[in-house]
Amino acid sequence: MATKHHAHSHKQEKVDAEDALRNAGLKVTKPRLAILDLLASEHGPFTPDEIHVRVTQSKAAGACDLVTIYRCLAKFEGLSLINRCDFGDGTVRYELGGKDHHHHHIICRLCKRVDSLPDCPVEDKSIKMPKTGFRDVSHRLEFFGICPDCYAG
Amino acid sequence: MATKHHAHSHKQEKVDAEDALRNAGLKVTKPRLAILDLLASEHGPFTPDEIHVRVTQSKAAGACDLVTIYRCLAKFEGLSLINRCDFGDGTVRYELGGKDHHHHHIICRLCKRVDSLPDCPVEDKSIKMPKTGFRDVSHRLEFFGICPDCYAG
DNA sequence: GCTTAATTGCAACTCGTTTGCAACATCGGC
DNA sequence: GCCGATGTTGCAAACGAGTTGCAATTAAGC
Numbered sequence: 281m282a283t284k285h286h287a288h289s290h291k292q293e294k295v296d297a298e299d300a301l302r303n304a305g306l307k308v309t310k311p312r313l314a315i316l317d318l319l320a321s322e323h324g325p326f327t328p329d330e331i332h333v334r335v336t337q338s339k340a341a342g343a344c345d346l347v348t349i350y351r352c353l354a355k356f357e358g359l360s361l362i363n364r365c366d367f368g369d370g371t372v373r374y375e376l377g378g379k380d381h382h383h384h385h386i387i388c389r390l391c392k393r394v395d396s397l398p399d400c401p402v403e404d405k406s407i408k409m410p411k412t413g414f415r416d417v418s419h420r421l422e423f424f425g426i427c428p429d430c431y432a433g
Numbered sequence: 434m435a436t437k438h439h440a441h442s443h444k445q446e447k448v449d450a451e452d453a454l455r456n457a458g459l460k461v462t463k464p465r466l467a468i469l470d471l472l473a474s475e476h477g478p479f480t481p482d483e484i485h486v487r488v489t490q491s492k493a494a495g496a497c498d499l500v501t502i503y504r505c506l507a508k509f510e511g512l513s514l515i516n517r518c519d520f521g522d523g524t525v526r527y528e529l530g531g532k533d534h535h536h537h538h539i540i541c542r543l544c545k546r547v548d549s550l551p552d553c554p555v556e557d558k559s560i561k562m563p564k565t566g567f568r569d570v571s572h573r574l575e576f577f578g579i580c581p582d583c584y585a586g
Numbered sequence: 587g588c589t590t591a592a593t594t595g596c597a598a599c600t601c602g603t604t605t606g607c608a609a610c611a612t613c614g615g616c
Numbered sequence: 617g618c619c620g621a622t623g624t625t626g627c628a629a630a631c632g633a634g635t636t637g638c639a640a641t642t643a644a645g646c
Binding site: 592594597601604606607613616 | 617620622624625626628630632635636637640642643644645646
Binding site: 366 | 519548565567568571573575580
């Protein structure tokens with residue numbers, strides 16, 4: 281009983297992940313729960329490899345093959361459970377959130393730290409969309425710079 | 434003499450490319466001239482592979498190994514003779530132009546056609562740069578959509 | 587519990603890109 | 617114009633991220 285109460289907030293996360301999987305029509309497996317838990321609890325985004333390392337190291341016994349990570353991430357992305365980020369450094373990253381979580385990042389060129397920017401200047405209309413005759417226009421926007429920690433120290 | 438006059442405009446391009454190489458402190462070689470000529474005359478941007486095919490097929494005798502293309506492009510980019518574009522499709526593209534040629538693209542999701550956008554809305558300040566404490570901030574911005582040709586036909 | 591379809595692990599593979607090394611071509615000096 | 621130092625090239629082999637085929641396993645519905 282004591283244990284049950286103590287673990288409450290963590291349990292809650294697990295249930296959310298399970299629900300998300302069931303709602304999506306996916307089987308609930310250990311690797312999938314581990315990936316969703318990781319993305320829900322640590323600030324990302326993470327590369328497939330980073331996810332693999334963390335999931336494998338976590339005592340949550342989510343250990344699995346890297347291929348499984350790739351396959352789960354692909355499924356999750358297809359169902360909009362997670363978003364893919366591409367910072368142009370040769371690998372892809374993922375973070376929690378569906379289409380409603382649209383936002384952009386600023387990445388430190390030195391320490392690679394990633395911050396999220398709350399507002400999207402394109403949807404804000406603070407960016408004037410060029411008139412191109414294209415339809416169904418989406419965009420990718422990322423900022424790069426030197427973060428305070430790096431230029432201070 | 435007749436030949437000299439006849440080939441004038443084309444010769445001129447070659448001279449420009451040669452000058453660019455000499456000014457950059459690079460040796461003037463056939464592959465390098467062929468790459469610069471291609472980028473100057475055809476509307477890009479092009480992947481290394483596309484450049485290789487075109488350069489090899491051109492009777493200008495610029496035939497060379499794909500590795501050479503990669504190495505030339507890396508040098509050129511380091512010297513800001515060309516710009517790298519990344520549309521997130523697993524390969525990189527290059528086009529002519531230094532830092533003064535900063536601009537963005539809109540890419541058709543169907544036919545992959547790439548148009549250049551004349552103005553940069555970010556430098557226009559029509560985008561309100563988020564105050565993040567980061568310094569030396571640059572950005573990457575690309576648009577994706579369906580081009581008129583694709584949704585018409 | 588038992589069946590079936592989904593999921594996983596392993597190994598082998600693809601594709602864009604990079605690297606080691608020996609052969610070669612360019613450029614500056616004679 | 618020839619020659620040597622240095623930069624550049626070709627080839628083959630390696631690389632890393634991501635994918636695929638297939639047999640073994642496991643979750644979900646009955």
